[in-house]
Amino acid sequence: MATNAPNPNFRLETPEGDDRQRQVCGTCGFINYVNPKIVVGSVVTHGDKILFCRRAIEPRRGFWTLPAGFMEEGETVEEGAMREAREEACATIEIDGLLAVYSIPRISQVQLMFRARLVDSAVAPGPESLEVALLGWDEIPWSELAFPSVKWALEQHRAMLAGATGPFGNPPGTLYR
Amino acid sequence: MATNAPNPNFRLETPEGDDRQRQVCGTCGFINYVNPKIVVGSVVTHGDKILFCRRAIEPRRGFWTLPAGFMEEGETVEEGAMREAREEACATIEIDGLLAVYSIPRISQVQLMFRARLVDSAVAPGPESLEVALLGWDEIPWSELAFPSVKWALEQHRAMLAGATGPFGNPPGTLYR
Secondary structure, three states, X not given: OOEOXXXXXXXXXXXXXXXXXXXXXXXXXXXXXXXXXXXEEEEEEEOOEEEEEEXXXXXXXXXXXXXXXXXXXXXXXXXXHHHHHHHHHOOOEEEEEEEEEEEEHHHOEEEEEEEEEEOOOOOOOOOOEEEEEEEOHHHOOHHHEOOHHHHHHHHHHHHHHOOOXXXXXXXXXXXXX | OOEOOOOOXXXXXXXXXXXXXXXXXXXXXXXXXXXXXXXXXXXXXXXXXXXXXEEOOOOOOOXXXXXXXXXXXXXXXXXXXXXXXXHHHOOOEEEEEEEEEEEEHHHOEEEEXXXXXXXXXXXXXXXXXXXXXXXXXXXXXXXXXXXXXXXXXXXXXXXXXXXXXXXXXXXXXXXXX
């Protein structure tokens, strides 16, 4: 059965020429280099509304998020953000620019968040969403947001609309390790 | 013997709930999720000079590059860029801001390049460098640069000094797949 659980054959070992321990398979010598993963997503606007998705999957099932997910091989960061909007909200978007780069060392993620616009207003939940919604600022369900970085991106997006210069990094005091 | 060569036990398989094929170990079911890796680096200035390293390792041994390398777990993107400057050029740097985000799908990399300054002028080759140098614009060995993105970062850094607004992405026509 396929699993991503820790493999008992792996042991910690410092490969030749390296300076830190890696998981090395004791059977075949495969080195499992683990580097931070990239999450790409966007604050997608349509007029003065923002596109939200209610998560159909764990973690944080039932909570609201922005269209975002793990970047895959063979795509650019912008293409990844566009793919996530398509997969999670059946949305076709146009990228305007980089909003923020967040480092989240505790879970080994770097999140690249873009500013984007809906090309047309047709949106619908994809397989990973329970529902999608276009919400005004006063309609945002702040207490039901899935992740801290959703709030950061929303607030920094609003700051940019008010004239602040981006792109932004982690807000002060949010560097969780 | 530790190796990162393809493992004959792995086979291509689409895990449950996934939408693309992954390398799955036929012996234990370990899924080797492969996502793009992040390279962090910087254009480090000292007055009107820029910090270069001549590579002591493959690929492109003997060619000149900017201090940059794979981001590791447990660090922020800025800390990664600072670590690379320390490892490759024994340099202590201060990050000023994001210069560019490059997508290089052909080799599955996302490169985050920062603008930075040397905190003091003491630099020296680390184990991955043959030599380091602080070079003026007219001294840059353009035909001996290690990677295309080194040239992109240098030219975009110069454009920013001339008033252009960053951060930048791939220059037009450089999206190698």
